[in-house]
Amino acid sequence: MSSSRPSxxxxxxxxxxxxxxxxxxxxxxxxxxxxxxxxxxxIDAITSPDGLHALKLTLLMVIxxxxxxxxxxxxxxxxxxxxxxxxxxxxxGIINLPFAISPVVIGLALFLLYGTNxxxxxxxxxxxxxxxxxxxxxxxxxxxxxxxxxVREVVPVLQEIGTDxxxxxxxxxxxxxxTFWRITLPAIRWGVAYGMVLTTARxxxxxxxxxxxxxxxxxxxxxxxxxxxxxxxQFNFAGAYGASLLLALLALSALLAMNLLKGKEA
Amino acid sequence: MEAHAAHPAxxxxxxxxxxxxxxxxxxxxxxxxLYLSVIVLLPLAAVASxxxxxxxxxxxxxxxxxxxxxxxxxxxxxxxxxxAINAIFGTIIAWILVRDEFPGKPIVNAxxxxxxxxxxxxxxxxxxxxxxxxxxxxxxxxxxxVGVVMxxxxxxxxxxVRAVQPLLxxxxxxxxxxxxxxxxxxxxxxRRIIFPNLLPGLAAGVALAFARALGEFGSLAxxxxxxxxxxxxxxxxxxxxxxxxxxxxxVSVVLLGASLLLLASITLIQRWSSRHERGGDTGLLVMPPSGExxxxxxxxxxx
Amino acid sequence: xxxxxxxxxxxxxxxxxxxxxxxxxxxxxxxxxxxxDSTTDAGSGSGGSLSVVGYSTPESVYQEALEPGxxxxxxxxxxxxxxxxxxxxxxxxxxxAGQSASVVHFAQAGDMERLxxxxxxxxxxxxxxxxxxxxQNSVVVITVRKGNPEGIKSFDDVLTKDVxxxxxxxxxxxxxxxxxxxxxxxxxxxxxxxxxxxxxxxxLLEKAVVQPGSARDALAAFTQGxxxxxxxxxxxxxxxxxxxxxxxxxxxxSTIQIETPIAVTTxxxxxxxxxxxxxxxxxxGQEIWAENGYRPVNQKLVDPKQFPTPKDLFTIDQFGxxxxxxxxxxxxxxxxxxxxxxxLGVSTTG
Numbered sequence: 001m002s003s004s005r006p007s008x009x010x011x012x013x014x015x016x017x018x019x020x021x022x023x024x025x026x027x028x029x030x031x032x033x034x035x036x037x038x039x040x041x042x043i044d045a046i047t048s049p050d051g052l053h054a055l056k057l058t059l060l061m062v063i064x065x066x067x068x069x070x071x072x073x074x075x076x077x078x079x080x081x082x083x084x085x086x087x088x089x090x091x092x093g094i095i096n097l098p099f100a101i102s103p104v105v106i107g108l109a110l111f112l113l114y115g116t117n118x119x120x121x122x123x124x125x126x127x128x129x130x131x132x133x134x135x136x137x138x139x140x141x142x143x144x145x146x147x148x149x150x151v152r153e154v155v156p157v158l159q160e161i162g163t164d165x166x167x168x169x170x171x172x173x174x175x176x177x178x179t180f181w182r183i184t185l186p187a188i189r190w191g192v193a194y195g196m197v198l199t200t201a202r203x204x205x206x207x208x209x210x211x212x213x214x215x216x217x218x219x220x221x222x223x224x225x226x227x228x229x230x231x232x233x234q235f236n237f238a239g240a241y242g243a244s245l246l247l248a249l250l251a252l253s254a255l256l257a258m259n260l261l262k263g264k265e266a
Numbered sequence: 267m268e269a270h271a272a273h274p275a276x277x278x279x280x281x282x283x284x285x286x287x288x289x290x291x292x293x294x295x296x297x298x299x300l301y302l303s304v305i306v307l308l309p310l311a312a313v314a315s316x317x318x319x320x321x322x323x324x325x326x327x328x329x330x331x332x333x334x335x336x337x338x339x340x341x342x343x344x345x346x347x348x349x350a351i352n353a354i355f356g357t358i359i360a361w362i363l364v365r366d367e368f369p370g371k372p373i374v375n376a377x378x379x380x381x382x383x384x385x386x387x388x389x390x391x392x393x394x395x396x397x398x399x400x401x402x403x404x405x406x407x408x409x410x411x412v413g414v415v416m417x418x419x420x421x422x423x424x425x426x427v428r429a430v431q432p433l434l435x436x437x438x439x440x441x442x443x444x445x446x447x448x449x450x451x452x453x454x455x456x457r458r459i460i461f462p463n464l465l466p467g468l469a470a471g472v473a474l475a476f477a478r479a480l481g482e483f484g485s486l487a488x489x490x491x492x493x494x495x496x497x498x499x500x501x502x503x504x505x506x507x508x509x510x511x512x513x514x515x516x517v518s519v520v521l522l523g524a525s526l527l528l529l530a531s532i533t534l535i536q537r538w539s540s541r542h543e544r545g546g547d548t549g550l551l552v553m554p555p556s557g558e559x560x561x562x563x564x565x566x567x568x569x
Numbered sequence: 570x571x572x573x574x575x576x577x578x579x580x581x582x583x584x585x586x587x588x589x590x591x592x593x594x595x596x597x598x599x600x601x602x603x604x605x606d607s608t609t610d611a612g613s614g615s616g617g618s619l620s621v622v623g624y625s626t627p628e629s630v631y632q633e634a635l636e637p638g639x640x641x642x643x644x645x646x647x648x649x650x651x652x653x654x655x656x657x658x659x660x661x662x663x664x665x666a667g668q669s670a671s672v673v674h675f676a677q678a679g680d681m682e683r684l685x686x687x688x689x690x691x692x693x694x695x696x697x698x699x700x701x702x703x704x705q706n707s708v709v710v711i712t713v714r715k716g717n718p719e720g721i722k723s724f725d726d727v728l729t730k731d732v733x734x735x736x737x738x739x740x741x742x743x744x745x746x747x748x749x750x751x752x753x754x755x756x757x758x759x760x761x762x763x764x765x766x767x768x769x770x771x772x773l774l775e776k777a778v779v780q781p782g783s784a785r786d787a788l789a790a791f792t793q794g795x796x797x798x799x800x801x802x803x804x805x806x807x808x809x810x811x812x813x814x815x816x817x818x819x820x821x822x823s824t825i826q827i828e829t830p831i832a833v834t835t836x837x838x839x840x841x842x843x844x845x846x847x848x849x850x851x852x853x854g855q856e857i858w859a860e861n862g863y864r865p866v867n868q869k870l871v872d873p874k875q876f877p878t879p880k881d882l883f884t885i886d887q888f889g890x891x892x893x894x895x896x897x898x899x900x901x902x903x904x905x906x907x908x909x910x911x912x913l914g915v916s917t918t919g
Binding site: 007008011012014015016018019022023024025026027029030032033072075076078079083085087091093094095096097098099100101102103104105106107108109110111112113118119140143144147198201202204205206207208211212224225228229232240241244247248251252254255256258259 | 291294295297298299301302305306307308309310312313315316355358359361362366368372374375376377378379380381382383384385386387388389391392393395396402416419420423452474477478480481482483484487488498499500502503506511514515518521522525526528529533
Binding site for chain 2: 655656658659662663666738740741782789790792793794795914915
């Protein structure tokens with residue numbers, strides 16, 4: 001269908017205009033706002049002890065949540081695709097829940113489980129284990145919100161590649177681990193990689209659930225997104241935008257990785 | 267499990283088992299269920315339990331409190347407006363990405379995923395900077411319901427675009443060519459031929475976007491301090507901080523219920539649409555973002 | 570053949586789940602021993618880790634001045650700090666819910682008493698010292714847009730003129746309660762009856778276009794363009810002006826003195842925690858407060874030009890102290906203000 005020139009330009013202007021106003025302009029804004037008063041203020045804010053701690057904490061979230069959810073994702077995908085079971089649809093449904101639940105509700109849920117009056121609160125307190133207002137609670141929140149990505153990316157790939165190669169490898173004498181390592185994993189690696197990037201981006205940006213379970217204790221339980229919010233509240237705009245810029249750069253790297261990996265699954 | 271039990275050591279392969287055939291899958295399944303239970307199900311059960319802790323009356327009171335009603339109303343209405351707008355613009359953008367060629371197209375395609383990658387608090391901060399009362403371009407609308415809509419537009423845009431793109435790609439151009447040769451013009455062709463084919467993907471994308479919008483928090487946290495702009499998630503947070511966990515749980519249950527309905531409807535839509543084969547016969551949900559590249563049209567022979 | 574495939578998946582299935590379980594357990598185990606980080610070894614003035622939990626406005630004063638100032642003193646060398654600030658009521662509840670704290674600084678005494686009563690986290694005699702447990706003072710002022718376009722001079726102006734008010738929610742914010750008692754006291758001291766005074770409070774809340782969670786949130790809302798008039802701490806108004814916002818403030822002729830309570834918790838590392846408190850009460854500490862717009866409790870350090878005294882400055886004691894006031898006015902269900910908020914559709918337990 002060939003569209004007329006005016007309508008083609010009309011669509012372009014509408015589409016790209018919308019994107020610019022909604023996505024691109026705000027992105028550019030971060031850069032401008034960060035260095036509004038010079039280079040020093042944002043850098044000072046980020047390299048302050050609290051800023052650095054926030055960065056470290058955010059990276060810690062990533063380092064724990066991503067491998068966990070990747071392991072889970074690959075294993076679960078194998079399970080769902082290679083083993084037909086009546087309950088697979090239920091498992092699939094549960095896996096999709098994190099997409100549909102507000103992060104605030106997730107924070108509340110963790111509060112209800114591990115708070116002092118929660119289901120496990122008293123028992124944990126007695127054992128000296130602290131979940132809320134501390135790192136483990138934040139990890140649980142991060143794992144929850146980023147759970148589905150690897151599964152979902154690996155499932156279609158597993159379906160597409162089929163079992164022929166794996167079967168061939170078995171008959172040639174490869175044992176289970178070898179088959180997985182040498183045949184299955186390489187075949188799904190781009191799906192896994194893409195899923196891991198999405199997981200990472202989601203963990204980096206998590207705000208709602210972590211706000212509630214962490215108490216946003218600066219220097220202890222404040223991730224970078226929480227740091228941004230706190231700095232903004234304190235009128236430390238340089239700090240808020242500086243940390244935002246850092247997060248935006250990480251996001252753009254994730255975006256870049258996403259786009260490089262796209263289409264490699266084919 | 268039954269399937270495996272029915273096939274005991276039939277044809278002994280290289281590693282015919284000393285182990286029970288079903289054990290491996292069973293153990294794996296058990297672990298998966300345990301992981302999901304600890305991480306996902308248990309927390310949700312706690313919320314549901316707390317919501318009704320003091321009985322149905324208390325639940326109803328919490329949910330019908332004026333501030334709760336206002337927050338839920340704003341959330342639902344804003345989300346509806348947002349998905350309607352993004353249904354239109356998302357389709358337009360998907361269109362120009364698939365059917366059009368222009369310089370910088372790969373960049374535009376990449377940028378669409380920005381809301382997936384960018385932390386929501388950063389999105390909120392920068393939208394506030396751009397469209398709030400310090401706006402460099404003089405547009406001061408963000409601290410208002412318009413701002414709520416804008417923030418939600420930001421976070422939900424990719425859902426529609428990425429849901430429509432693959433359908434546009436797979437579309438059979440011959441029908442369009444036939445219609446054109448019969449004298450139909452651009453918009454008629456779109457309305458009668460293209461749009462119906464997009465509908466399943468669009469519906470799924472819209473439902474997903476809607477579910478996402480209902481729960482959005484980060485981008486609204488900085489402005490969500492007024493009644494006029496207080497969405498459900500912000501209200502829930504304030505309830506939690508004030509120690510009213512039962513009330514927070516009650517409102518959460520309402521949100522959860524809506525989201526679950528949406529998820530279920532997406533599954534139904536995708537099952538009904540047999541054209542869309544990426545989910546395969548496992549009946550599993552396929553949603554954006556996806557690792558496929560939807561800017562290059564396949565040749566008609568590829569399928 | 571099928572068995573080969575099964576057995577491949579079997580050992581993958583054993584390997585992956587095992588790793589998964591191990592990592593998951595590690596996540597929970599990380600919680601062990603991370604409790605009570607505030608009670609790590611506190612040698613005599615040579616170290617320790619203090620968790621400061623405070624109400625919303627003094628965050629930057631602590632982080633940028635008081636804590637570094639204390640660390641530079643002999644008693645404070647080696648002491649490290651962690652900070653959590655937010656709406657006073659919410660913070661108080663968080664500490665009761667398990668958030669660790671060594672030094673707590675709230676906006677009104679009721680939030681301190683909660684820690685005494687629920688869990689014995691603060692000693693009953695926290696007021697038994699020179700300054701009766703108060704860290705610094707302020708007064709309730711009216712912040713307006715630059716130029717005072719509406720010509721506000723007192724609470725009566727706020728109540729009678731057609732203006733939109735920003736005041737925090739009294740059920741999460743301590744500052745909000747001061748605001749309400751200021752308006753209430755303003756009426757009583759003019760000779761109005763308690764019922765008439767409550768009617769004034771209702772008028773105020775009816776005019777409230779937003780009731781954010783904390784004093785700082787209220788300031789943020791106001792500076793972002795909400796409302797015509799902000800009720801709140803003098804120190805917040807001063808902060809806003811320092812930050813270059815286009816606002817000014819009016820000290821009403823009749824207003825209430827805000828007294829913010831501070832104490833060490835029962836399991837705080839000593840003597841570091843008490844030393845920090847003493848620093849806050851020292852001349853150096855009080856000067857820091859003054860520089861940041863707070864009125865020192867040490868009257869000698871109050872500069873009358875910077876901090877003029879209103880003609881009718883009353884305190885919460887006029888109404889029986891926070892214990893009585895919280896019960897009578899702010900009880901979730903029976904308090905008179907709770908009833909008013911309920912009539913206006915504003916969440917009180919929220």
